[in-house]
Every structure is written in structure tokens, then in C-alpha cells.
Amino acid sequence: MYEIFERFMLAQVALTPDDLQFIRSLSTIKKIRKRQFILREGEVARHKIFVCRGLLRTFSRKDDGTEYTMRFAAENVWTTDHESYYHQIPSKFNIDAIEDTTVVLWTRENFIELVETIPTLRTYVEEVMASSINAIQGRVLGNISYTNEEKYQDFINTYPDVFNRVPLHMVASYLGVSRETLSRIRHAQLKQR
Amino acid sequence: MYEIFERFMLAQVALTPDDLQFIRSLSTIKKIRKRQFILREGEVARHKIFVCRGLLRTFSRKDDGTEYTMRFAAENVWTTDHESYYHQIPSKFNIDAIEDTTVVLWTRENFIELVETIPTLRTYVEEVMASSINAIQGRVLGNISYTNEEKYQDFINTYPDVFNRVPLHMVASYLGVSRETLSRIRHAQLKQR
DNA sequence: CGATTCTTTGAAAACAGTCAATCTGTGTGG
């Protein structure tokens, strides 16, 4: 399973066998079953997480139980609650598994050691960071400028290999509309073809 | 005017007089009058911008002319279009001045030289980056979870020294509501006291 | 199969958008 991660990294970064060995030596593999949590609100996010297989979801809960989905992370995607991870403070978010999932983990201390030892890795991480800023900025723009139909379409474009694996009510909670409205949007879009 | 920047930085980062001198030597000061642009859609964002005085606004325009405000940057705030700056590609955004504004600028090449020469500056920049990720993430959560009243209140809390200096229709374009709706929200809130 | 989770539908009420008109304040030129 770990090979999935290494194959992905080799396609992204020029890493030597030594680098890879070092990265591997500080990693942990973990399996999370559907509906299990890997992070709960109030806990500190101790790890950087790479998803090898499966699907994770980051969300927050209001007092009344309503859920708001911040993001999904499927195969070959990095995730964590960045704020909690970076400052080592309690997280406002939960991360759970939508499918049975396998991840590779590094603690913050270990990961810092990695990027300080491997300059190409540092550059790569900075780039991942940069593109996640762009992605989230694009989402804000969508939030304030798109119609609900466009938001849904944009979601499909942004998560082409995820949108079909996620229950509708979670998509709705990602878009910021009620599940009934999303249901009707899809109905309307079907008619248009 | 440049002293504003230096005073701010000294309060944030441990910089030596040599560091400060070096940073200054690569900087440019620029004044932008109200309604003038410092970046236009399609141009490449060549600079990191620090606002000494005044107020900038980053926004995009739809074909029909509708504007969507991504952010405001007042005194002692860094800004630029990060995506364009980082990849040196054409920007999707405009940045203009809401008030007469004075900024300090560094080109990307010069700024890279700075952070590679001054490690404490690099750390600081990474922290600014990290907290801007958190801020924008908080905005997404607001977008999908708050009522319009709450969004407006959150805007006031997030930009306490800005909200009063910005025309309402720009606030509306930041929140993603029509200016009439925002007007009515304010009216309703007044009544509540 | 039965239970749970997920999705859809309908109807009513709440809400936001649009259009048009009016009001307010600011600043500029005569």
C-alpha cells in the first residue's frame, strides 16, 4: 500500500532512493473504516495525512448538529486541519472516512525534519500549499459569484473522481445549500439533456 | 512613509539593522490615488505589496460588469494576487485603491532573494501565509454556514478598521449578496438595539 | 427480509433578487 505513495511522489518530485527511505522510515500507515474518525473537533491535528486509498471528509458541526463540509480528500491527496496542525491548537473540524480508507501519516516534528533535510521535498510542499491556497480562493469566488447550479457544476469539475462517491447531503453541505435544493438542481440538469 | 513598514516589521520579526537595510534597498515606494489600479485582470502580478497607508481592494469582474470582491487590504497588510505572483501567470483579479494609498513593493525575484538571505524573514512570510490560509478557510465556512446577517457581522469583526471606509456595494460584493439586501440587513440590525 | 441510510417530491412560508424611484452626502466648477 505504501508503494502507492512512493509512486505518486516519484511522479511529482525528484527524490533519491535515500530520500524515499528516510521518508518511509518516519511514516506510519493507518486504516480507517467507513464512518470512523481520524480527527475530532477539539483534538489537536498531530499529523500530515496522505490518502492512498479511500475518501476522507473534513467538516464542522454546529450546535444543532448541522454539518458543514470543508473538503474531501481522495486518493493521492494530502490533507489535515492545517490551522490545528500548524499551530498545534485544538481543531474546529472533524475528519472522518466516507469509505474504508488507507492513509500514510507523519507527525509534525517528523515532517519538519523531512523538509529540512530534503530541499526538493520542501519545494514540493510549498507548491502543494500554494495550489491549495489557489483552490480555496477559487472556492470563495464561486461562493460569492456562482448560482447554485454553477456551484454544483464547479464541484463536479473540481472533484471529478469524488462527486459520485459522496452522499448528496454531504455535497449539499459542501456547497452551502439544503439537500432538497441540490436534489432539485440535479433534477433540472437531467432535463436539460 | 517607509518607516511605517519598518516599525511594523520590527514588531513582528527579529531583524538586524543590516537585514532592514537590505530589505529597504530592494524595495520601491508607490502612491496610488483613489480609483487607480495597481493590478489589472490579465496582467501578471509582479510584486509583493505592503500597504503603509490607505486601502486596496482585490476583485474580479464578470462579463456583464458585476464585481466580486475577494479581499481588502488596509494599513500594515500584505497583499497581491498570490496565484499570479507565485506562478507568474496572468491574473484573474484587479486591485484598485479605495482611498489614496501608499505601498511598498518588491518584485518576486528580489523578494525571493530576501527570504533566501534572511531566514527569520522566511519564517515570518510562511507564518503570514499560514494565517491567510486560515482566514480564507474561515471565510469559506462562513459562506456555507452563516446567514446573511451573520456574514455581515463576521465581516465587521474581521475588518474592524475597514468596514466603515468601504462603500456598501463593495461590502455586498464581498459577502455575495445584492446591495439592496445588505441595506435591509443593516436596517434590521439597527432596529434590534 | 427488515432496518437504516439516502434521495426525491410536494406544498407553504421565508427569503433574496430585481427594477424603479427616491433620498443623501460629497465634491467640483461657476
Added chain:
DNA sequence: CCACACAGATTGACTGTTTTCAAAGAATCG
């Protein structure tokens, strides 16, 4: 200094969309 123009803000009436609530219909899983 005044008058006028202009940008900004508000209001009302109307329209269209979304939420909410309730119920029922699929799909999935043990």
C-alpha cells in the same frame, strides 16, 4: 458660496428562488 452632478444608500412592490416540513420512494447492508 451656491448649485449641480454624481456616487452611494435606501425603500417599495414584485418576482423568483430557497428553505422548511412532512411524507414517501430507492438503495444499501447486515
